[in-house]
Amino acid sequence: MRIAILGGTFDPIHLGHIKPALEVKHQLELDQVWLMPNNIPPHKQRTNVDTQHRLTMVEQVCQQYSQLQLCDIELTCDTPSYTAKTLALLSQRYPQHQFYFIMGMDSFIQLQSWYQYQEIFTQCHIILCQRPGWTLANSSPMHALLNQYGINAKEFLNTLSTQPQCGRVITVDINLQDISSTDIRQRLLQQQDTSHLLAPCTAKYIQQHHLYLD
Numbered sequence: 001m002r003i004a005i006l007g008g009t010f011d012p013i014h015l016g017h018i019k020p021a022l023e024v025k026h027q028l029e030l031d032q033v034w035l036m037p038n039n040i041p042p043h044k045q046r047t048n049v050d051t052q053h054r055l056t057m058v059e060q061v062c063q064q065y066s067q068l069q070l071c072d073i074e075l076t077c078d079t080p081s082y083t084a085k086t087l088a089l090l091s092q093r094y095p096q097h098q099f100y101f102i103m104g105m106d107s108f109i110q111l112q113s114w115y116q117y118q119e120i121f122t123q124c125h126i127i128l129c130q131r132p133g134w135t136l137a138n139s140s141p142m143h144a145l146l147n148q149y150g151i152n153a154k155e156f157l158n159t160l161s162t163q164p165q166c167g168r169v170i171t172v173d174i175n176l177q178d179i180s181s182t183d184i185r186q187r188l189l190q191q192q193d194t195s196h197l198l199a200p201c202t203a204k205y206i207q208q209h210h211l212y213l214d
C-alpha cells in the first residue's frame with residue numbers, strides 16, 4: 001500500500017493537520033494516511049499536556065475521520081522521536097508498504113537541522129504542504145534541494161510507474177489553513193473561541209479535561 005504519515009506533537013491536533021492530510025490523501029490517491037503523535041518532540045522544549053492526552057485526542061480524530069489512522073510507533077520509545085529512525089523502523093516492520101512523510105513548510109525549512117535528515121530521503125517521499133506565514137527563501141539550501149527533487153502532485157501521479165520508491169519532494173496544492181497549536185493554546189488561555197479550529201471531538205475533550213488553561 002501507499003501510505004502517508006503525518007507526524008506531529010499534536011498539542012493539540014487541529015484542522016490545520018486534519019484538512020491538509022485529507023486533501024493529500026485524495027490528491028495523491030493514497031491508500032492510507034497515518035497520524036503519528038511523537039512522544040518526545042526533538043525540537044520542542046516541552047509539551048503542554050502529557051503524551052496520553054495528545055494520543056487520546058489523535059485517537060478520537062481517527063474515530064471521527066475514517067480516512068485517518070493512528071500510528072503509535074513513537075509512543076513506546078523513550079528517546080527523542082527522530083523521524084529518520086522511525087521511518088527506518090517502519091520500513092523494517094512493513095516492507096510491503098511504500099511510505100510518504102507529510103510536512104508543512106515550517107518543518108521543511110528546518111529540515112536540515114533534523115537528525116540524519118538525508119536518511120529520510122532514502123526511506124520515503126516527502127509531501128510538502130504550504131503553510132501561511134512560511135515562505136522558502138531563494139537563498140535557503142532547502143530551496144536548492146526542492147529544485148532538484150521537487151515535483152508537483154499531478155505530475156508525480158501521471159508518472160507514478162516510473163518514479164523512484166523514495167527521495168522526491170512532492171508539492172501539493174491544498175487549501176491553506178491559518179491554524180497552529182500555539183495560537184489555539186493562547187486562545188484557550190484567554191478563554192476565546194477555538195471551535196472553528198478544532199475537530200468537535202477535540203474541542204469537547206479539551207473542555208472536559210480542562211486542558212490548556214494555565
Ligand SMILES: Nc1ncnc2c1ncn2[C@@H]1O[C@H](COP(=O)(O)OP(=O)(O)OP(=O)(O)O)[C@@H](O)[C@H]1O
Nearest residue numbers: 007008009010016103104107131177179180181182
Ligand atoms: N496549518 C497547517 N498547515 C500545514 N501544515 C501544518 C499546519 N499545522 C501544522 N502543520 C504541520 O503538521 C506537522 C505537525 O505540526 P505540529 O503538531 O507541531 O503543529 P503546530 O501547529 O505547528 O504546533 P505548534 O504551534 O505547537 O508548534 C508539521 O509538519 C507541521 O508543519
Ligand SMILES: O=C(O)c1ccc[n+]([C@@H]2O[C@H](COP(=O)([O-])O)[C@@H](O)[C@H]2O)c1
Nearest residue numbers: 007008009038042043081082083114115
Ligand atoms: O528527526 C528530527 O530530528 C525531527 C526534528 C523535528 C521534528 N521532527 C518530527 O517532525 C514532526 C513534526 O514535528 P513538530 O515538532 O512540528 O510537531 C514530528 O513527527 C517530529 O517528531 C523530527
